[in-house]
Amino acid sequence: MSHTTENQSPRAAVVTGATTGIGRATALELARRGWRVYAVGRRAERLDALAAQAREEAVPGEVVPAPLDVTDEAAVAGLVARVDTDGGIDTLVNIAGGARGTDFVGAGSREDWEWMYRANVLGTLAMCQAFLPGLRAHGEGTVLNLTSTAAVTAYEGGAGYNAAKMGQHGLTAALRLEEAEHNVRVIEVLPGMVHTEEFSLMRLGGDQSAADAVYAGVEKPLTAEDVAEVCVHAVELPHHVNLDQIVIRPVAQAAQHKVIRR
Template structure:
């Protein structure tokens, strides 16, 4: 039978399984929830265990066809990540690794670059992705039809003033993803990159701006319908649920009001 673009699993099929990082908030949380709603068994990775427990409880309350299993850890902690990989392998392996964890800190120009902020962004966005991929690629290769989805950013392809540290981190993650795609094609591991533009989540700009709520709100002021975490999650899940031979290598998504990185319509 020819595989079609309708990717809904057969009712008798075993549930697909995914590891989703950054699942305690924002896009990661929305992606884990959407996967569970579509019947996936999700290992939800994040540093805040109470947030992961709340997410698991929500999927249970909704009687979602899938499930969320909390997996609290820091993605840059290699020992913890290896332990999780061992647990997942023992429980049946995984169909997809979804690297959402990351983030930005600071908006200083290069001349005033904060080394601590830059190091944090590199660790969170690049080394965290490396650590997760290194641990889970063996089982994805063994699976025969595995997928890796890395969430980067339009900051990975367009630089902007005050964004150098985040640009550098996301461009690094973008380069890692491009190399990974070349390296894993022969192992039948599909590599997908999603590059969102302006997304209004509860924490991204607030954390980047040191907890200044007024400054964070100003980022989105006057922008009609910036992307939401749920918008990005829907795109991520769609890419993962397409037939395996269909690879959306790079998906750039912006709100209509953001015509380009440097042009945002504010009304």
């Protein structure tokens, strides 16, 4: 079934971080529900594979590969022009981001901290600034930012990621206040422990055994598809319904500091 609004049919979204994990799962699920999805990420071959999967499944929507780095403002501007030519979007889903390192503050890598700030905060900023004019003009625009439970609870060894996600969390809260008068809905999804292909592996410098240990003994950590389902549900609700903040964790993770391992 094709999902429509009063102002636009079919619905269309830009989804960042679509090469892997939650971003990929969200882009595919939206296409399965009839959306045109501009799938954004740095690895063109992965986006092409995602679009091919959507075609093979004969989904009612469409995946349009859009290879770029969200911190590259010129590339983002090019995407805006392409999207506008196609008729615009009503939804921006910012999932691109990530973590690097587990250093304590006293030994933290400046390079890792700067990368996390660029990826999580400045990338989100660039995408919002680029697409807000079109979302306002649409009349019923939506921005969904994926942050993390790390955005609201600090933990040892997480300071760099905490700082980046708390920055993105603050950006999102301010954006909601600023854009309400333009009827732009702003949603924040804050996942806890999600077992994806690359998140912990990238954070831990490619050490697969260390990445596997993060989830060892945890019964049913969240999957990318679990979080994607929540994101899609939030943006498909009637536009006047705003899920301001959605915290999603596995049952085994009762809190940031309490994880049940069996």
